[in-house]
Each structure stands twice: as structure tokens, then as C-alpha cells.
Amino acid sequence: xxxxxxxxxxxxxxxxxxxxxxxxxxxxxxxxxxxxxxxxxxxxxxxxxxxxxxxxxxxxxxxxxxxxxxxxxxxxxxxxxxxxxxxxxxxxxxxxxxxxxxxxxxxxxxxxxxxxxxxxxxxxxxxxxxxxxxxxxxxxxxxxxxxxxxxxxxxxxxxxxxxxxxxxxxxxxxxxxxxxxxxxxxxxxxxxxxxxxxxxxxxxxxxxxxx
Amino acid sequence: xxxxxxxxxxxxxxxxxxxxxxxxxxxxxxxxxxxxxxxxxxxxxxxxxxxxxxxxxxxxxxxxxxxxxxxxxxxxxxxxxxxxxxxxxxxxxxxxxxxxxxxxxxxxxxxxxxxxxxxxxxxxxxxxxxxxxxxxxxxxxxxxxxxxxxxxxxxxxxxxxxxxxxxxxxxxxxxxxxxxxxxxxxxxxxxxxxxxxxxxxxxxxxxxxxx
Amino acid sequence: xxxxxxxxxxxxxxxxxxxxxxxxxxxxxxxxxxxxxxxxxxxxxxxxxxxxxxxxxxxxxxxxxxxxxxxxxxxxxxxxxxxxxxxxxxxxxxxxxxxxxxxxxxxxxxxxxxxxxxxxxxxxxxxxxxxxxxxxxxxxxxxxxxxxxxxxxxxxxxxxxxxxxxxxxxxxxxxxxxxxxxxxxxxxxxxxxxxxxxxxxxxxxxxxxxxxxxxxxxxxx
Amino acid sequence: xxxxxxxxxxxxxxxxxxxxxxxxxxxxxxxxxxxxxxxxxxxxxxxxxxxxxxxxxxxxxxxxxxxxxxxxxxxxxxxxxxxxxxxxxxxxxxxxxxxxxxxxxxxxxxxxxxxxxxxxxxxxxxxxxxxxxxxxxxxxxxxxxxxxxxxxxxxxxxxxxxxxxxxxxxxxxxxxxxxxxxxxxxxxxxxxxxxxxxxxxxxxxxxxxxxxxxxxxxxxx
Numbered sequence: 015x016x017x018x019x020x021x022x023x024x025x026x027x028x029x030x031x032x033x034x035x036x037x038x039x040x041x042x043x044x045x046x047x048x049x050x051x052x053x054x055x056x057x058x059x060x061x062x063x064x065x066x067x068x069x070x071x072x073x074x075x076x077x078x079x080x081x082x083x084x085x086x087x088x089x090x091x092x093x094x095x096x097x098x099x100x101x102x103x104x105x106x107x108x109x110x111x112x113x114x115x116x117x118x119x120x121x122x123x124x125x126x127x128x129x130x131x132x133x134x135x136x137x138x139x140x141x142x143x144x145x146x147x148x149x150x151x152x153x154x155x156x157x158x159x160x161x162x163x164x165x166x167x168x169x170x171x172x173x174x175x176x177x178x179x180x181x182x183x184x185x186x187x188x189x190x191x192x193x194x195x196x197x198x199x200x201x202x203x204x205x206x207x208x209x210x211x212x213x214x215x216x217x218x219x220x221x222x223x224x225x
Numbered sequence: 226x227x228x229x230x231x232x233x234x235x236x237x238x239x240x241x242x243x244x245x246x247x248x249x250x251x252x253x254x255x256x257x258x259x260x261x262x263x264x265x266x267x268x269x270x271x272x273x274x275x276x277x278x279x280x281x282x283x284x285x286x287x288x289x290x291x292x293x294x295x296x297x298x299x300x301x302x303x304x305x306x307x308x309x310x311x312x313x314x315x316x317x318x319x320x321x322x323x324x325x326x327x328x329x330x331x332x333x334x335x336x337x338x339x340x341x342x343x344x345x346x347x348x349x350x351x352x353x354x355x356x357x358x359x360x361x362x363x364x365x366x367x368x369x370x371x372x373x374x375x376x377x378x379x380x381x382x383x384x385x386x387x388x389x390x391x392x393x394x395x396x397x398x399x400x401x402x403x404x405x406x407x408x409x410x411x412x413x414x415x416x417x418x419x420x421x422x423x424x425x426x427x428x429x430x431x432x433x434x435x436x
Numbered sequence: 437x438x439x440x441x442x443x444x445x446x447x448x449x450x451x452x453x454x455x456x457x458x459x460x461x462x463x464x465x466x467x468x469x470x471x472x473x474x475x476x477x478x479x480x481x482x483x484x485x486x487x488x489x490x491x492x493x494x495x496x497x498x499x500x501x502x503x504x505x506x507x508x509x510x511x512x513x514x515x516x517x518x519x520x521x522x523x524x525x526x527x528x529x530x531x532x533x534x535x536x537x538x539x540x541x542x543x544x545x546x547x548x549x550x551x552x553x554x555x556x557x558x559x560x561x562x563x564x565x566x567x568x569x570x571x572x573x574x575x576x577x578x579x580x581x582x583x584x585x586x587x588x589x590x591x592x593x594x595x596x597x598x599x600x601x602x603x604x605x606x607x608x609x610x611x612x613x614x615x616x617x618x619x620x621x622x623x624x625x626x627x628x629x630x631x632x633x634x635x636x637x638x639x640x641x642x643x644x645x646x647x648x649x650x651x652x653x654x655x656x657x
Numbered sequence: 658x659x660x661x662x663x664x665x666x667x668x669x670x671x672x673x674x675x676x677x678x679x680x681x682x683x684x685x686x687x688x689x690x691x692x693x694x695x696x697x698x699x700x701x702x703x704x705x706x707x708x709x710x711x712x713x714x715x716x717x718x719x720x721x722x723x724x725x726x727x728x729x730x731x732x733x734x735x736x737x738x739x740x741x742x743x744x745x746x747x748x749x750x751x752x753x754x755x756x757x758x759x760x761x762x763x764x765x766x767x768x769x770x771x772x773x774x775x776x777x778x779x780x781x782x783x784x785x786x787x788x789x790x791x792x793x794x795x796x797x798x799x800x801x802x803x804x805x806x807x808x809x810x811x812x813x814x815x816x817x818x819x820x821x822x823x824x825x826x827x828x829x830x831x832x833x834x835x836x837x838x839x840x841x842x843x844x845x846x847x848x849x850x851x852x853x854x855x856x857x858x859x860x861x862x863x864x865x866x867x868x869x870x871x872x873x874x875x876x877x878x
Binding site for chain 1: 683687709732733736754756757759764766767778779781782784785826827829830833862
Binding site: 245247267269271276277278302304305306307308309312315316317318319320321322323361362 | 658767769770771772773819820821823839855856858859861864865866867
């Protein structure tokens with residue numbers, strides 16, 4: 015089996031971010047997507063904590079401690095950026111103004127349900143953040159994640175077993191093994207990571223992969 | 226009968242505006258109240274169209290055509306003023322942040338109901354503006370108006386006959402003849418315009434005036 | 437990304453017959469007079485206009501009423517001194533009128549832009565304007581359920597704009613413009629100054645994500 | 658009118674045991690560290706804190722948790738890297754936790770400040786966080802009814818303040834501060850620069866009507 019590295023996965027997702035789009039990158043791995051968008055495309059990044067037009071990481075020593083993104087990383091404003099407060103930031107998300115969100119997930123179901131905020135471990139205090147607002151408000155939800163868990167159990171399921179973040183909201187899933195669309199029929203293969211076969215990937219996927 | 230002039234009435238209302246209060250003056254006669262607030266009191270005026278800290282009328286020739294109050298009169302910003310948009314302006318009103326509103330009225334009932342936006346004349350197109358938001362949001366509603374209509378009919382009633390603006394919201398009514406509080410018992414005399422008797426004023430008032 | 441357009445006519449070109457159009461402004465302040473004139477010229481009819489006022493004399497929305505372009509107006513205060521064309525069309529039964537309390541109008545527009553499906557406001561409870569609406573009493577206070585108010589287009593007036601569509605405003609010309617920018621499918625701004633340089637991110641009032649095209653119109657009324 | 662106070666201790670003096678307190682900030686940005694330290698010193702306990710996060714390491718809200726001053730936290734993201742004191746109190750069952758999706762948290766706070774009695778949001782529909790809540794489906798879309806979230810006090814961090822209580826902010830330190838300013842009975846701001854001169858009315862983000870006292874605290878974290 016050929017697995018994309020995290021960097022390769024970010025670069026693969028970046029290919030699908032069109033010029034001129036407004037994009038929210040979830041915390042963690044999705045934040046790396048912006049580094050791989052092809053030259054010549056102007057993409058405007060929204061961070062839930064009150065900036066649209068997130069620019070590159072500042073040079074060391076030039077960080078502004080009160081200018082961060084949702085992952086709490088220091089950022090700079092890109093040309094054309096704007097600052098605003100939280101109620102306005104989430105109006106932007108929930109009101110359908112952002113084109114694309116890229117999120118991590120624990121599980122995605124064949125009907126587009128996503129679980130990415132809580133597990134079944136009740137001793138672990140829950141924390142939801144802005145994910146539930148993104149999935150209801152942003153028309154295109156792209157998920158990037160490993161195809162399976164560390165213990166080998168599948169993450170692409172017939173039904174999610176973890177508490178849901180949103181119902182029927184995912185458009186496409188990018189994993190280290192394949193890219194899959196969510197369709198009315200369920201998961202549909204877009205592409206296999208070069209070197210993998212459908213049978214190999216299906217074996218690591220609980221839900222049926224349609225072609 | 227001794228009737229206050231409009232100027233005297235505005236000056237009488239102005240006596241009851243405390244130092245440090247945030248005040249909205251309704252369109253028409255209430256806008257004149259600000260000219261009579263006693264020296265030494267700092268009162269901050271809100272206009273629904275997006276300014277708090279309404280200052281004096283500009284000198285002739287110095288008007289800013291895009292700086293007006295709710296009566297569409299040219300104004301200036303007082304020190305400490307701020308501009309904001311309409312949803313925020315009405316959040317300020319409806320959210321209970323303004324201390325006092327001074328409004329005109331067609332009718333006030335003994336239970337504090339107010340009618341000031343529509344008559345029973347259906348050929349006249351209705352126009353409500355911001356009055357309904359003010360009366361529900363501002364804790365102290367002061368009404369200033371003539372005691373009776375031009376045809377001699379009363380405006381201080383047992384029940385309003387015109388469509389209501391708000392229910393049980395008026396605190397005090399200032400007329401050319403008297404000042405009356407709204408109490409659980411109904412209208413209660415605060416003062417008579419010097420030279421008038423209670424009997425004279427009661428005769429021009431449909432509801433009972435308590436003393 | 438460059439949202440600048442060369443003239444008012446290009447900006448209003450996408451508007452079609454029967455569109456629902458929000459128009460910023462209060463009194464004579466913050467009204468996109470240039471875009472309204474261009475819309476008149478463009479010829480779309482059967483329009484619904486959502487705006488605080490319905491125009492006065494022969495200016496702004498009054499021109500659209502005079503020329504018979506409007507099927508409906510949604511306003512808080514359609515009747516102003518000199519609103520002769522509104523009154524004439526209303527009395528003749530030629531336009532539909534929906535009167536909305538001003539704060540409820542602003543909040544319904546905000547709800548549309550913010551993805552809110554409805555809200556409970558104390559405004560209008562127990563009055564004629566709440567008739568037929570769902571109401572409830574919470575902690576002894578009456579509320580009316582109001583729904584979001586969406587539009588196909590918004591016509592806005594701003595002071596400064598940049599190529600990303602960022603806007604800010606001058607004094608009380610701000611009024612309904614920012615909230616309408618968020619609630620329309622396609623928002624069009626005429627700006628007094630259109631700059632090649634971005635507006636300072638701290639001074640942006642309407643982020644460009646809400647604005648689809650910007651055109652310079654230097655006149656201040 | 659002069660809302661300036663000479664020190665942080667005077668600013669937090671009105672806070673009593675059992676108060677509900679909103680605290681601005683997201684991550685380490687826009688948190689009123691000076692006011693939190695003063696509150697710790699002041700000694701009030703049994704507090705409910707409404708804030709996006711629950712502090713990290715030994716800073717901000719984490720200090721209040723460490724010293725056992727909080728009875729309840731209302732947060733969207735209490736668990737952050739280094740949120741050891743939150744985790745410790747939570748695991749020991751020493752604090753009550755209400756988790757609210759971040760946009761719903763902001764909107765519930767806004768509703769309180771804006772006099773809205775409740776609103777329908779699509780956020781959380783069909784999830785664990787909507788359990789026990791009123792829901793409805795409008796045009797095929799599910800919504801959850803959410804209620805306003807009020808507070809006794811708000812502790813805010815701003816960049817500039819003036820004696821009228823007007824505030825503006827620096828970059829992403831704005832976050833929850835403006836919306837919380839409107840929702841508390843008594844809002845207290847620490848500001849980096851406190852000026853005798855008024856802030857330009859075009860540059861005010863939080864009008865002074867929402868702010869009850871302002872105190873200078875020059876440190877930027």
C-alpha cells in the first residue's frame with residue numbers, strides 16, 4: 015500500500031482549491047493546505063477568531079502576539095485583509111459566505127455525516143469549537159484524514175459511531191490512500207493514490223466504495 | 226387654562242433628564258428637548274440612524290450631508306461620539322442600553338399603552354419607523370404631547386382607540402396642561418401647569434387622574 | 437481578485453425583472469443614488485425593494501416608483517415628507533406594501549446574512565404588526581417570532597472601497613448598508629473613493645467577502 | 658462623564674461571589690490578563706465564567722481554576738494544549754461544564770445584548786449538543802432554538818479607550834470582546850492606551866454606552 019505523507023495529502027487537497035475562493039482551514043493538518051495552493055491562484059483564508067485574509071507566518075522575532083489564527087499560530091495579514099469580532103465571524107461562516115472548509119475528522123459516513131469533536135471516552139472533557147458552525151454554513155466541506163485509525167479500524171463508515179458534528183454535510187474526503195466523493199449512492203471513488211488498488215482500499219473501508 | 230408653549234414643554238421635560246444619561250429623542254417636538262437641558266449636565270444622545278453622541282446643529286454652510294439624525298436634520302458629533310450600523314443601533318435600543326426615550330404620541334392610556342404610529346384612517350399609508358423598538362427596549366419612556374386634540378377630544382384615555390405602538394410602557398406624560406405619572410392605579414398627578422386646577426385638567430382627560 | 441467594475445451600468449447589469457433588491461440609506465444619507473439611476477436606465481421591472489424609506493420628491497427610490505418599476509416595497513417608514521410617488525402608487529393600489537418596525541427590519545436582514553432561521557423579538561408584541569405571527573411569553577415578556585429577509589441584490593453606498601471589495605463608510609451614511617451587504621446573494625457597492633491600495637484591515641467595516649462588485653461614483657449628495 | 662478608574666482593583670471591586678462573568682479572548686489573544694489577576698486578588702468565588710477557552714498552563718482563567726474560584730464554565734473549547742487546571746477540576750467533578758458551539762456561543766451572547774429572546778440556528782441540529790432543545794425544520798433545514806446568554810460582568814481587553822468608555826481593538830484581539838461588552842450588566846475594560854482625547858467616531862468599535870469602566874493596563878502579552 016502506498017500512503018501519502020501529510021505533506022503530500024495537503025498538496026493534493028490544495029489542487030482542488032479554486033482561484034478566488036474564500037476558504038476556512040480547520041485546526042491541525044488542514045492549516046498546511048495553504049502552503050501548497052498552486053502559484054497564480056489568489057485564495058482568501060478566513061480564521062474564525064476574526065480575520066479574513068490570513069497571510070504567511072511572520073519572520074521570527076516579528077510575531078504580533080495578538081495576531082493569530084484559529085490554531086493559535088502567529089500569522090500576518092494578506093493584502094485586502096479585514097479584522098472583525100466573533101459574532102460577525104460566525105455570521106460569515108453560518109450565513110454561507112465562505113466557499114470551502116477543509117476539516118479533519120475522526121469518522122465520515124457514506125451519507126456525509128461527520129464526527130470530529132468527541133469520542134466515546136467520557137473521561138475526556140468535550141470541546142467543540144467552531145466545527146459545528148462550519149459544517150452547517152459552508153457549502154463545500156472537504157475532509158482530510160488518515161484512511162484508518164492507528165489500530166487498523168476504519169474511519170470511512172456506513173454510520174458514524176462517535177457523536178456527530180454535522181449531518182450529511184461532507185462533499186469529499188481526502189485520505190492517504192484515496193480521494194472519495196460523497197454522492198447520493200454513498201462513497202464514490204475519485205482517485206486512488208498511485209500504486210494502490212481499489213480492492214486494497216475497499217478492504218480498509220467499512221462502507222462500500224462505488225466506482 | 227394656561228398652556229405651556231412647545232418651547233416651555235421641551236424645557237420642562239429637559240429638567241428631568243439626569244446628568245450622565247443616554248437618551249433617544251423621538252422625531253418632531255422631542256428633538257428640541259436637548260436645547261434645554263440645564264448647564265452642567267452631560268447627556269449623550271442616540272439617533273437610531275447610527276450615531277451616539279449627537280451634538281449641536283452645524284453652522285450654516287458647514288453641514289455634512291451624510292451626518293444627520295433620525296429627524297433627518299443635520300447634526301455634528303459631540304465629543305465621545307461613535308458611528309455604527311443599523312442592526313447595532315437597534316441592538317442598543319432593544320437591548321436596554323439607552324436610559325430614556327422621549328416620544329410624541331397620539332394617545333396614551335392609563336395602563337401605559339401608547340399609540341403613536343397609525344390612526345384609524347386607512348387611506349393613509351402606515352409608517353412605523355423605530356418607535357416600537359424604542360418602547361420595548363428603553364426602560365424609561367417619557368411622552369410629550371398636547372393634552373387634547375385640535376377638535377377638543379382627549380388624548381389621555383382609559384384605553385387607546387388607535388393601533389398600539391407598545392403595551393404598558395409609558396413612565397410619564399408631559400402635556401401643555403400637566404405632568405402625569407403612569408402608576409399601577411393609573412394616571413397620577415405630578416404637577417399642574419401653574420394657573421390650572423385639577424378639575425379643569427380632569428375635564429379634558431378621559432381617564433381618572435389620581436392625586 | 438479584482439471586484440472593481442468600470443461603470444454603474446456594468447454593476448447593475450445582472451439585475452433581472454422580479455428581483456428582490458435591498459437598497460441602503462436612511463433619509464438622504466447613505467443612499468446609492470448612482471446605482472439607482474443606473475437601475476432605472478437598465479429597465480428591470482416588477483422589483484421588490486427592501487429599504488428603510490420609499491424615497492422623497494423625485495430622487496432615489498421615488499424615481500423607481502414614478503416609473504412604475506416596483507411591485508412591492510418592504511419599509512419601516514415609507515411615508516416621509518415629500519414621498520409623493522410612494523403615496524400615489526399606494527393609493528392607486530399599484531404596489532404592495534409590507535411595513536416592518538425599523539429594528540425588526542434591520543434584524544431580519546441580519547438574520548438572513550448570518551444564517552439564522554428566525555428570532556424572537558419583543559418589538560411589536562401585542563400590536564397590529566404582530567397579527568398572524570407566532571408569539572410566546574418568556575419570563576413574563578412577550579415576543580414575536582420573525583423570519584430572515586433575504587434578497588437577490590443589495591445596492592450599497594460606501595465612502596471607501598478597494599479591489600477586494602472591502603468597504604467603509606462616512607458618518608451616518610453607514611446605516612443599513614453593512615447589514616444589507618451580508619444578506620443579498622449579490623451585493624453591489626458604489627464608493628466615493630476606489631483605491632488600488634487595500635483599506636487598513638482595522639478600518640474595514642464591511643469585509644469584501646460580502647461584496648461582489650465595486651464601482652466608483654465620486655458624487656456625495 | 659468619565660468612566661476611567663485609577664487601577665485594576667477598583668475596576669473589579671463590584672464583583673461579588675456567585676457572579677456570572679464573561680471574559681473576552683481567544684487563545685492567548687485579547688484576554689484581559691490584568692483584570693483576571695485583579696479578580697484573583699479580589700477573592701470572589703463560586704463564579705460562573707463564560708469564555709471561549711478555559712485557560713492554559715498557569716495563565717488567565719487557568720489561575721482562577723487553580724485557586725478554586727469557579728463553580729461553572731461555559732465554553733466552546735475548554736480543552737486546549739496545556740489546559741491542565743481545567744482538566745484537573747473537571748475530572749475531579751469540581752466544576753460544572755456547559756459546552757456550546759463557538760458560533761452559538763457568540764450568537765447567544767449577542768442575543769442577550771440585543772434584546773433578542775431566542776433564535777433558530779442550524780448549528781448542532783441532530784447532534785448531542787441539541788439534545789433536549791426545541792428544534793424545527795424550515796424549508797427542509799433543521800434548526801435548534803437557542804436562548805440568550807446574559808452576564809453580570811464582562812471583563813474585556815482593548816487597545817484604545819477614552820473617558821466615555823469608547824473602545825477599539827488590535828488585530829485578532831477583538832474576538833469576543835465587543836459582543837460580550839453588550840451582554841453584561843456591568844462591563845469593565847482594560848486598555849493598552851487610555852486617552853484624554855476621544856477616539857475618532859469612525860474608529861470606535863465598541864461605543865461607550867456598553868462600557869461601565871475603563872482602566873489602563875499597558876502590557877501587551
